[in-house]
Amino acid sequence: MTQQNPAGTIRVIVVDDDAIVRETLSSILDSEPDIDVIATADNGAEAVALVHERTVDVALMDIQMPVLDGVEATSRIRKTSERTRVLLLTTFDEDTFLDGGIAAGASGFLVGDRGRDPHHPRRRQGSLTRSHEAGPGAIHPRPDPQRRHDR
Numbered sequence: 001m002t003q004q005n006p007a008g009t010i011r012v013i014v015v016d017d018d019a020i021v022r023e024t025l026s027s028i029l030d031s032e033p034d035i036d037v038i039a040t041a042d043n044g045a046e047a048v049a050l051v052h053e054r055t056v057d058v059a060l061m062d063i064q065m066p067v068l069d070g071v072e073a074t075s076r077i078r079k080t081s082e083r084t085r086v087l088l089l090t091t092f093d094e095d096t097f098l099d100g101g102i103a104a105g106a107s108g109f110l111v112g113d114r115g116r117d118p119h120h121p122r123r124r125q126g127s128l129t130r131s132h133e134a135g136p137g138a139i140h141p142r143p144d145p146q147r148r149h150d151r
Helices: 019-030 044-053 070-080 095-104 121-134
Strands: 010-015 035-041 058-062 085-090 108-111
Touching (some): 010 044, 035 044, 044 070, 058 070, 070 085, 085 095, 095 108
Parallel strands (some): 010 035
């Protein structure tokens, strides 16, 4: 992880209570020339603090975590940082989680498919870039017009 931001890079924090997922996502994302993983955290409270302390373009954050869940952390981040977009990670393909995340201000969400690795890093990287460039709206790994929530 680096602290500097070369021109044109997307500054990202990766937030997940699973250390293996967090480190794998961070390594793969940080290897991309236009993405700079500036920090990681293992709960939503740490994510909120990082966004307050640093300039963060995108927070890639799990929904269910200890201390402070991803939905509440998203709400707090969006209240204090207009700049930071939040992409929520989940293995739950239920409207309750997804609607809560969008209502909290998430720019999108990524839902893991059954039978596939829900945290496959290459799937996350493409969606992170699209979210940063496109602005608000939900991103699902399988495009479905009924799942898109434009704001």
